[in-house]
Amino acid sequence: MTDAISSVLSQIRSYQAQMASLQGAAGAAGPAAPGAAPAATGLGASPAVAAPSFGEALGNAIRKVNTLQAQTRELQAAFERGDPRADLARVMVAAQASSVAFRATVEVRNRLVQAYQDVMNMPL
Template identity: 60%
Template sequence: MTDAISSILSQIRAHEMRMRGPDAAPGNAIAPSALAPGAASGATGAAGAPGFQQTLNNAIDSVSRAQNTSGALQQAFELGDPRADLARVMVAMQQSQVAFRATVEVRNRLVQAYQDVMNMPV
């Protein structure tokens, strides 16, 4: 069970590093202090890194932007806009689909980890 949680956290950290860009310094994206009881929601850790809630919100916003861009390109192509060629539309649609599937997979893993924790004997 611990390996599953570590895997999810490392995937979220990797996604955050991709969102920051190649020149960003590696850091602990999910600080333990942000997950401590009594910590304010969305609080940043000691190093100034965003907390779990902020990282998750950023990932969901990124998926939403990809879907909106895809929809706008698709609509522009349907209306005959010469700047919206078929290749760009298809690539944008595939990017939004992959991003959505990845988000659903992360959600499923988080739910499974939560269920594993709740089913632990005390």
């Protein structure tokens, strides 16, 4: 369990580092387009970066899970063919990773459905 938590924390940190590098690249890209809002300045302010909408973020996550599952199927097929680059350990790790990603996606979906039902059942 501790390894799973450490893995999730390391992924979060890598995403934060990626976002920081993207924000740095957006700030160093040059002058803003005419009519664009000025970038925030000052202590603790970061340049304005257009964040993806919730629908886009959810769609990207689903596509990522689908890609992970497709890669796992390809690795399993390569192992069955006897490809020396597809050893059993890699196949098992890929299968577990895609399984965890799918279960996490299903859990997010369940929570979204529950939140929707809670909102719809609120008294006016």
